[in-house]
Amino acid sequence: MRSTIRFILISLLTCFFVVAAHAQQVFKCSDGGHVSYQSSPCVGATLRSWDATPEAVDPAVQARIESLRRELRPERRTSGRTRSNRPGRSPATACEQARKGRADAYAKAGLKRDFALSSHWDNRVHDACW
Structure with missing residues (x-):
């Protein structure tokens, strides 16, 4: 008797899960x-x-x-030398100079600015400011 009830209960539960997973x-x-x-x-x-x-x-x-x-995540360095910690140059000054150089180059190129120019100056700003 117990095995029959157990079989029916397991069958009903199986049918319930099959219906729920349609x-x-x-x-x-x-x-x-x-x-x-x-x-x-x-x-x-x-x-x-x-x-x-x-x-x-x-x-x-x-x-x-x-x-x-x-x-692919960028690493955050907590110790060691980074590009912005160059001896003899203040990071803020180097960053400001790079940004000014980029602005001047963009103004000079005007609408004829190409990818190579943009890439060059953006990389210089990144190296100085990062």
Whole structure:
């Protein structure tokens, strides 16, 4: 008797989870010129419907993505020499000079400024100010 009740209970629970994990549908509906998206079938005209069941995420792929994100994050140095700590130059002064040089170069080039010029001066400002 106990095994029969246990079997029925497990069967009911299994059916419940199977029903809860059914495919999800998305419906694109049109009602008097207004377009809406909903999970239940449309009352008016159905323009389109598709399956929106999320795909399973592979843990190996997720781990690889996280490791790439960590590699690409800029490192914040707490010790050691950085580019802005050059001997004999104040970082604020070097930064101001680089910004002034960039502004002068941009003003001189006008609308004929190209990528090489912009890249050169932006890198100089970055090196002096960072």
